[in-house]
Amino acid sequence: MPDFIDQVVLHITAGDGGHGCASVHREKFKPLGGPDGGNGGRGGDVILEVDPSTATLLEYHRRPHRKAENGKQGMGANRDGANGGDVILSVPNGTVVKDSRTGEVLIDLVGAGTRYVIAKGGPGGLGNAALASTKRKAPGFALLGEPGDALDVVLELKSVADVALVGFPSAGKSSLIAAISAAKPKIADYPFTTLVPNLGVVSAGDTVFTVADVPGLIPGASEGKGLGHEFLRHVERCDMLVHVIDMATMEPGRDPISDYEAIEYELHAYGELEDRPRMVVLNKADVPDARELAEIVTPEFEAKGLKVFTISAATHEGLKEFIFAMGEWVAAARANKPVEEPTRLVIRPKQLGESGFAVRKVSDNQFQVTGEKPERWIRQTDFTNDEAVGYLADRLERLGIEQELVKAGATAGAEVIIGSMEDGYIFDWQPTLNAEAVRQGPRGTDNRLG
CATH class of the missing domain: 3.30.300.350 (GTP-binding protein OBG, C-terminal domain)
Structure with a gap:
């Protein structure tokens, strides 16, 4: 079973409200004690809460059915039933919640501590004491508790990382993140070894930041080819993009410049990524002839205003300079970035005078x-x-x-x-x-x- 899950279908059921109680007070020498049935307790809610320490949706992949506790039934002597306990589900920052049937986005959960009641518990039924009136002094009935909300939602994680590594399959992105962090991604010499993002924590002096190894992109990714939409959405919330270019590829029709332009075309076609700063990493410099090719193409990249690093993820050559350059960019981006506020929930009251039916x-x-x-x-x-x-x-x-x-x-x-x-x-x-x-x-x- 994979360790990183970025999309799950969650089956949610809130708690049912407890039934009200129909009871008459009985006491010696008081034959007409009156109604004393208590109200039923409220059913528990199912709540999504952003937890910065949660990085994956794996828990909900393993246990997709979640139900809150039912409210307890009311009792005699005016005793109300206990409310059902809420179920709080921790989700990563940047989780998008969608209706599984319509695909409608219900909420985009951003900001530590943000809460959203995804399924509301049913209200408890009124006991006969609450139903008594001047016309109905001793009701012989109580109201039933209402069922809680039940729905299926899709939780979709858009990785929230400081830096995203993008490039063709087998460009060495997984090897690079393994070399600069403690992440241990699957590494092999065939395309699409990485099918889910790998997150690594990198230290550059006093700056600590996260790097996401995005699965390999191919031409047509912006149109969904090769699971392109699944992969590109993880780039949306990254502050910086690093092109990892394979300097040792032997595939016909490919070269460092065309690889860069192909990935840039897909990023531009996907949209909303034009303002991200870019950096170019020429990987696999330890392979024969790769270093000479890197020296030839470096001026062309620099002419585009890009910062270029020649590295080898296998021998760790050039990694220190590359890490500290990323750290400087991340520190500058954080200093200029506004404080991330929790998602605001808008409550729209119903218009007065509505008939209701x-x-x-x-x-x-x-x-x-x-x-x-x-x-x-x-x-x-x-x-x-x-x-x-x-x-x-x-x-x-x-x-x-x-x-x-x-x-x-x-x-x-x-x-x-x-x-x-x-x-x-x-x-x-x-x-x-x-x-x-x-x-x-x-x-x-x-x-x-x-």
Whole structure:
């Protein structure tokens, strides 16, 4: 199993809310103690938090299913249920969260300590003590807890490193990062040995910085060829680019200048990388004839305004000067870089005066009601308790659903679906336009919902 994982699908479920309790206070010599059922506890949230000490998504590759704790049920004597515990998932800095179905970017997590509630726990149901009113002094029911959010998200890591090593496959990037840091990447003499970025920590005097060995790029990488999009996204957040050029390649049609221009074309086509400072490293100087070729092409690179270093990752020739040059650039970039602020979450309140529901005619005498309030009330209702069903009918009537059904052409006995067509609640509607005209029958009966 790989040690570096930069993209995972995470299956997340928040905790369900605890059910409310229907209880009547019982005490000697107090036959009418009144309702004392407590509320259910809130379900736990699933929270993503940026942790600078986390560098990979490997943990979620191994355990992709995460669930928060459910809230506890309310109890008698006005005792509320305990809230479910939150689950906090640590992710690396620079993690992008996407909806797995639509691909929509939900949030880009940047900055240590940034938190995002990816799945919210369900609210607990109210106990009968909270439901008591002047008209309903001793409710014989309680509300159910609501289920927590459940969704699948894609976590995508864009490496946050100071320096990115870019170049053709087998240019010696992995050998170079192994030579200048304690990283131990897989090294072999065939293309695409590196399929995931290798991160190494490099010290240049008092400056400590990170270097990312980006998998090899080929012409067409900006269009996705050779997993180009997978590799190029790791370059986006690096402050500096180092071209590692193979001075010993024997492939026909390739030379140091054309290799540099080919990689530059792909970086430019990918976009948003034009402002990154560049440096050129002519690698494999220990190979015969490579040093002479390096001496020939160095003036051409310098004419482009590039700083050039001739090195050998195998013999460590020229590495000290190269490391300290990178350290100087990184120190200067950090001094001029603004302080990275945590991602700001924008909360947009709903517009006042919204009805909170919509009525749609599906077919002859069949109607669908959708909206946050009515669908939520359906989830809270215990349909095995007729009194709870009557309470739901009162709420729907006060919301104005009955009037909208009449406007849409519904008649007595119409089939009304609250929620989605696949799993919504279906009932036969009995109109009672005048609330005062509703005759209350025996406790636990109501003719408005069939």
